[in-house]
C-alpha cells in the first residue's frame with residue numbers, strides 16, 4: 001500500500017504508549033494502523049455505515065449476496081463478527097472456470113465461519129449466463145444483473161429473509177455515480193442510495209461497504225486469511241465501469257479523499273434535491289406469469305425464459 005513510511009508506528013497504539021508497527025497508511029483518513037487496529041477500524045466503519053443509514057438491526061435475518069470475491073466475503077465476515085445473523089446466497093452463473101472456482105471459495109468460507117450458504121443454479125432455473133448472452137443479444141453483464149436481482153429477491157422472500165446485503169464498495173459506487181453523472185441519468189441517480197427500501201414486492205437492499213475502498217476490503221480479507229477469487233469475471237473485461245475506476249483511481253492517487261468526498265457529498269447534498277419532487281406514482285404491476293414485481297405485464301426474466309424455451313423447441317423440431 002502506498003505512502004507508508006518505513007518504521008511507521010500505529011496511530012492508535014502510539015496513543016496508548018505501545019509501539020506496534022503499522023502495516024497501512026490511509027491517506028484519506030490520515031490514519032496509520034497496525035494489523036489489529038486496521039481490522040477493528042474496518043469493522044467499526046461498517047457498523048457505523050449500517051447505523052448511519054439505518055440499514056438493519058440484530059433482529060433482522062440478512063441474506064448476503066456472495067460472489068466469492070473479496071468484497072462479499074469481507075462483508076459476510078464483518079457482519080458475522082459484529083453479531084448480525086447473516087447467511088450467504090450464491091448464484092451459480094455457469095461461467096466456466098470462473099463459476100467453478102468462485103463457488104468453491106464461497107463454500108469453503110461458509111464452512112469456515114459456520115454459516116449457511118444457499119446455492120442457486122441458474123442452469124436449472126433458466127439458463128447459464130453464456131447461454132443467456134447468446135439468446136438475449138445483450139451484453140452478458142446486463143442479463144446477469146437482471147437475473148441476479150430477480151432470483152435474489154425471490155429467494156430471500158421465499159426463505160423469510162428481510163434484508164439483502166451486497167458487497168458493493170466505495171469504488172463501485174463512485175464509478176456508477178460518475179457514469180450516471182456524465183450522462184445526467186436522473187432516474188438512476190435518484191436510486192443511488194446505499195439503502196433501497198422494501199416496497200412493491202422488493203425486499204430491502206443495503207450496501208454496508210459503500211464507504212470502504214476496494215483496497216481496504218482486499219487488505220481486510222488478506223489479514224483475515226479469507227481466500228477469495230482474485231480474477232474478474234471474464235465477461236466484465238472492457239466494461240466502461242472498469243475504465244471509470246482506473247481513471248478515478250489516478251485522480252485519487254493525486255488527491256486522496258476525492259472518491260469519498262464525491263460520494264458522500266452526493267448523498268448529503270444532491271440526493272435530497274433529486275428526491276424532493278413528489279415521486280410520480282409508478283404504476284404498480286406484477287408479472288402475469290411469475291407474480292414478481294415488474295414494470296411491464298411480463299417481467300424481463302420471464303421474457304428471457306420464453307426466449308430460451310422458444311429456442312429449445314425450435315432446435316428440437318430441427319433435430320426431429
Ligand SMILES: [Zn+2]
Nearest residue numbers: 010013034037
Ligand atoms: Zn495499533
Ligand SMILES: [Zn+2]
Nearest residue numbers: 287290299302
Ligand atoms: Zn415473471
